[in-house]
Amino acid sequence: MNYNLSDIIRNFEINVEIEPYGNGHINDTYIAQSDPKYILQRINSAVFKNPEQVMSNIMGVTEHLRRKIIENGGNPERETLNLVKTRDGKSYYKADSDNYFRMYKFIEDAVSYDKAENLRQFCEAAKAFGRFQNMLSDYPVEKLYETIPDFHDTRKRFENFETAVTEDRMHRLAGVKKEVDFAFARKEDTGIIVDAIADGRVPIRVTHNDTKLNNVMLDKQTGEGVCVIDLDTVMPGSLLYDYGDALRFGASSGAEDERDLNKIWFDLDLFEVFTQGFLSEVGGALNEEEVRLLPFSAKIMTYECGIRFLGDYLNGDTYFKIHRHGQNLDRARTQFKLVADIETKLGIMADIVNKYL
Ligand code: ADP
Numbered sequence: 228m229n230y231n232l233s234d235i236i237r238n239f240e241i242n243v244e245i246e247p248y249g250n251g252h253i254n255d256t257y258i259a260q261s262d263p264k265y266i267l268q269r270i271n272s273a274v275f276k277n278p279e280q281v282m283s284n285i286m287g288v289t290e291h292l293r294r295k296i297i298e299n300g301g302n303p304e305r306e307t308l309n310l311v312k313t314r315d316g317k318s319y320y321k322a323d324s325d326n327y328f329r330m331y332k333f334i335e336d337a338v339s340y341d342k343a344e345n346l347r348q349f350c351e352a353a354k355a356f357g358r359f360q361n362m363l364s365d366y367p368v369e370k371l372y373e374t375i376p377d378f379h380d381t382r383k384r385f386e387n388f389e390t391a392v393t394e395d396r397m398h399r400l401a402g403v404k405k406e407v408d409f410a411f412a413r414k415e416d417t418g419i420i421v422d423a424i425a426d427g428r429v430p431i432r433v434t435h436n437d438t439k440l441n442n443v444m445l446d447k448q449t450g451e452g453v454c455v456i457d458l459d460t461v462m463p464g465s466l467l468y469d470y471g472d473a474l475r476f477g478a479s480s481g482a483e484d485e486r487d488l489n490k491i492w493f494d495l496d497l498f499e500v501f502t503q504g505f506l507s508e509v510g511g512a513l514n515e516e517e518v519r520l521l522p523f524s525a526k527i528m529t530y531e532c533g534i535r536f537l538g539d540y541l542n543g544d545t546y547f548k549i550h551r552h553g554q555n556l557d558r559a560r561t562q563f564k565l566v567a568d569i570e571t572k573l574g575i576m577a578d579i580v581n582k583y584l
């Protein structure tokens with residue numbers, strides 16, 4: 228760490244102890260234990276090459292959400308992220324070219340989960356993501372920067388994965404042949420959503436693109452969804468990305484990095500409550516092709532994450548934070564186990580989707 232956190236927070240006119248917080252794989256998150264509390268984040272500038280554009284998107288989107296929440300009689304202090312300005316009135320503090328920081332008001336009395344404790348929690352998360360999408364349905368897509376180009380272009384993700392396999396920089400390939408074969412056997416799937424978007428069969432919408440369960444805060448008392456957070460990847464995208472990615476993480480029976488694959492399967496009860504919650508709030512806006520691809524989106528988003536984890540493992544763990552050796556490989560393995568399981572369940576999943584249309 229080549230920055231001093233006490234110096235950083237003084238730029239947001241706060242002067243208290245801060246400590247690491249949260250389980251994200253990308254940014255460095257800290258909590259300021261002041262009254263009220265704040266969240267300080269260092270934007271990962273290796274991942275987000277243009278932090279100014281990230282902040283421009285977040286400012287635009289949170290202002291829009293604030294207006295919508297007020298119109299709906301909600302509480303904008305809790306239901307959207309609120310940026311805290313620096314002393315000189317900016318939305319972020321640039322310590323140097325690699326170190327950009329921002330501060331948010333801390334959302335009190337709310338929790339984010341790495342794993343749903345019951346079906347209701349996942350249903351509430353689904354409603355929150357659906358509402359988020361709905362509230363941004365009239366946000367001008369052209370105002371948004373693509374903070375990570377081709378983020379969910381699975382075909383390009385596959386090309387990057389192939390490069391990682393070919394280069395085998397860390398000499399790890401020999402130990403992951405089975406996983407690599409699994410990924411290559413599904414290469415044909417990688418163009419399905421990308422092509423549907425290119426042909427205009429699937430519309431571009433304003434999407435979150437990282438709808439992990441721990442990116443939504445639920446109220447501690449009522450259990451209801453309060454706020455969707457982690458807005459760095461809000462970009463033009465497909466609703467299928469948000470739906471599929473949320474299921475990838477949240478409808479798994481176990482942790483993303485579980486080593487015992489007997490504990491990993493795709494849970495159809497969780498799938499059902501998510502589908503019900505998401506479709507109830509997203510608005511009646513889905514076209515036929517989107518509906519048709521909903522079950523497949525869970526498979527392909529899980530696959531995409533799997534090849535990203537495996538590619539990162541082959542590249543030497545440079546993208547996703549790891550806390551132990553082999554963690555990205557373990558993550559890839561759970562994703563592929565889920566993909567294989569989803570493949571056997573796509574028919575049932577389609578029936579469930581039809582129930583809630
Ligand atoms: P990352 O991009 O690394 O995933 P997040 O923005 O998701 O970072 O933040 C990491 C964690 O910090 C979240 O899962 C959540 O628990 C917590 N968090 C983030 N922002 C807030 C906030 N405004 N109020 C309360 N907790 C927050």
Ligand code: GN1
Pocket residue numbers: 250251252253254274436437439442457460483532
């Ligand atoms: C990262 O930042 P976090 O932990 O919410 C990643 C997502 C992956 C996810 C896998 C910007 O999300 O795309 O799906 O890890 N975010 C970025 O757990 O790459």
Ligand code: MG
Pocket residue numbers: 251252441442457
């Ligand atoms: Mg996060």
